[in-house]
Amino acid sequence: MNELFVLDSGALGALAVDDARMRRLLANIVRDGGFVRVPAVVLAECYGDPRYDARYDRALKALGGTERVVVDTTAAIAKEAGRILRAGAMKETIDAIVVATVASAPMRATIVTGDASHVEDLVCCVERDLGVIFLNDLS
């Protein structure tokens, strides 16, 4: 399988606390040959509190390390995020960048999120079909 899985802050946060849902999901992804990426902008939502920073470091290490797993926001992704925001009449810029990162992938792509409401609305503004896994639905 050649499929990208992009984590948002909720998903990375779940991995940071060894959430069983994320562990099972990662097992499925690796079993099927998928790979995981985290948009750099997600780190802005996660980092900053010294009490928790080390957890996020461990989560990124579990995915192969920051340099391997974190993807930059290119101009093309940023432009697509702007288009998605406008199409959805929404203001969640970081969520839109995460969705645009998934939408810009040249292969099958899925977003793993803890924020059902915003992401679902944003994904509807993308022409191609994207996979979505809502962690909150799995509690």
Next chain:
Amino acid sequence: MAPKEKVSLSLDHDLVSEVRRRVGKRELSSFLNEALERRLQADAVQNYLGEADRRLGPPPPAVTDRVDNAYSRRFDRTRVSKLRQRIDNAFASASGARATVEASISRGDGVDLLGLRERALTERVQLESIIGVHPRISVHGQTVEVIDVDPALDKRAAS
């Protein structure tokens, strides 16, 4: 961009030929780079999962069932959401849509979009079952077009 290093490798001829056929001669390096990245990530994830299982125990069966189900159906919900939004938008923004659809239904060549819309708003599961034979619904301004209609769909939507 990470610094590059030239290396000399011995690879199976068949493999290299296959990759070159797929991605072209110039893309061989990026293909191998990507493959190595994914392998390293897979190894890191496997190490983490093994360590976490030893420390915490494996995920409980109830969790694995729910996750496996969501994983296998990860593309369904988006399609349902998009169809729901599309149908809803058609009726919210196009004053002529209802008449167009009703005329289409009366001709016997359209799907019950009114019924689909109702279910889209109230019954996600039911709509998902309809998606399995989902016709192409195209919305252009004030017009709703239904393409490749499956006759069975009208019966299911009306039932």
